[in-house]
Amino acid sequence: MCKTMKMFFFLCLLIVGILSNSYCSEPYHQGVRNQNQRDQENQNMLQQTVGKNVCRFACCFYKEISSRENSGNIFFSPLSISTAFAMLTLGARSDTLTQILKVLSFNPRDISEKDIHEGYRQLMEMVNRKNEGIQLNMGNVLFVLDRLKPQEKFLNDLRNFYEGEAYPMNFKRADQAQVRINEYVAERTNGKIKDLINNLDPLTEILLISYIYLNAEWEKPFDPKYTKKNKFFVDGKRAVEVPMMFGIGLFNHGYDEQLSSTVVQMDYKGGASAFFILPDQGRMRKLEKRLSCERMSRWRTLVSKSSVNLYLPKFTLYGTYNLKNVLYKMGIMDVFTDKADLSGITGQPQHRISQAIHKAVVKVDETGTEAAAATGMEIVPMSVPVTIKFNRPFLMMITMKETILFMGKIVNPLKKD
Helix, strand or coil, X not given: CCCCCEEEEEEEEEEEEEEECCCCCCCCCCCCCCXXXXXXXXXXXXXXXXXXXXXHHHHHHHHHHHCCCCCCCEEECHHHXXXXXXXXXXXXXXXXXXXXXXXXXXCCCXXXXXXXXXXXHHHHHHHHCCECCEEEEEEEEEEEECCCCCCHHHHHHHHHHHCCEEEEECCCCHHHHHXXXXXXXXXXXXXXXXXXXXXXXXXXXXXXXXXXXXXXXXXXXXXXXXXXXXXXXXXXXXXXXXEEEEEEEEEEEEEECCXXXXXXXXXXXXXXXXXXXXXXXXXXXHHHHHCCXXXXXXXXXXXXXXXXXXXXXXXXXXXXXXXXXXXXXXXXXXXXXXXXXCHHHHCCCCEEEXXXXXXXXXXXXXCCXXXXXXXXXXXCCCCCCEEEEXXXXXXXXXXXXXXXXXXXXXXXXXXXX
């Protein structure tokens, strides 16, 4: 029985610890039609509106990370970070709420808070829908200090909009709590994230965790027997030897002249797609500065199928980010200080976010020796194939129905962390 090459994306994402203080949106419009049509259109519009704002947040977050000196490899899930902080708005009030919504690209004059949460609910429903050939799970959980009693409305909204649950936890026994939380996370990410939390603060009162896990198979797998060592040019002066996969056949690709970049789209079974973006030599900064949702949306119509010799490296990336530092610079400030107002969670305003850590893992490889046989025969036009070789830094984006699940930059495929 033949095996297929698989591409794995693992992520257990966001930790937000809430402690006691004592120690870039689009409006939607409904037409006048029958109620069922209006409901369906409204549902689609809310999901699309939230999806577009996840994209805007992704671009802003990426640019903040990449602007740092020696940023190196980048990998994160904008959907998971955005979802976690959208969940937080269920309990945020005053300026704390305003700042979070603004950084998530929502304008309260254009869309209500209820519709924002409904849009995220629809996105989560799409992500968690069972599809053949793909495992995609996303979820949220609150670990709450056992003596605290979260507001019933907050718990109901958490459950109804974000499929979230709240579990009592004795954070005073930090070592035991840390083990239990890490076991919970490992189980829901198929063991890919085993030690999410280190040095858990015994003063923690509420821990918010949002996770997403993706395991997908290529529609067009690579054959492992053609994977060979090849040079990957980290910069103009230094090259490393990497295992380079090779595929020949019809691939969706195109050239974005405005960004001086080649775009390759590869689809997975189950409805997800990967975009690999290779800027011309010396044009990475141009690509990063001009990156926008409008440009990324155009890539879907830019690419077309033709014969290609495709070279793509195998790689594993681990992304770890202190969101407190990144989001503070982006405009979410009060929630990390004594000015925070999260009274919608516990009924009292004296709480703030003490810890916000984002961890993501992506692994791209192939398994099995008969992968190519599973794809059957392909008719290739009688023309000289274009050669596209990802042998220098490039961007990647994983999407489902135009919603960005993951985003990253590969500078050195051998550097995992």
